[in-house]
Amino acid sequence: MPTELALAQFLPEAGSVPARLILPSTIQGAPVMREHLAVEIDYTAGYGSAATDVPAGLRQAMLSLVGHWFENREAVLMAGSGAVVPAGFDDLVQSYRVLAL
Numbered sequence: 347m348p349t350e351l352a353l354a355q356f357l358p359e360a361g362s363v364p365a366r367l368i369l370p371s372t373i374q375g376a377p378v379m380r381e382h383l384a385v386e387i388d389y390t391a392g393y394g395s396a397a398t399d400v401p402a403g404l405r406q407a408m409l410s411l412v413g414h415w416f417e418n419r420e421a422v423l424m425a426g427s428g429a430v431v432p433a434g435f436d437d438l439v440q441s442y443r444v445l446a447l
Contacts, residue, residue: 353367403442418430
């Protein structure tokens with residue numbers, strides 16, 4: 347049976363990059379956690395609801411990517427993947443990337 351937990355009930359793991367949260371083994375008033383070694387997390391991510399909330403560099407990268415794929419859609423379909431990106435795309439998104447260790 348699902349149990350909803352407030353973010354305040356999780357513990358931060360000191361010094362981890364990217365930041366991590368630890369689920370305590372016992373939480374007062376909650377059923378036994380990790381009974382089946384599984385946790386489901388629902389969360390909302392992003393920069394906000396308005397297009398102006400998204401950084402200009404990411405907006406430019408997305409417009410560049412969509413335009414490139416539109417202009418080169420045959421190449422993308424033939425290659426079988428959307429991994430083809432326009433020149434400069436990586437430079438635009440580099441500062442927003444977070445690499446998990």
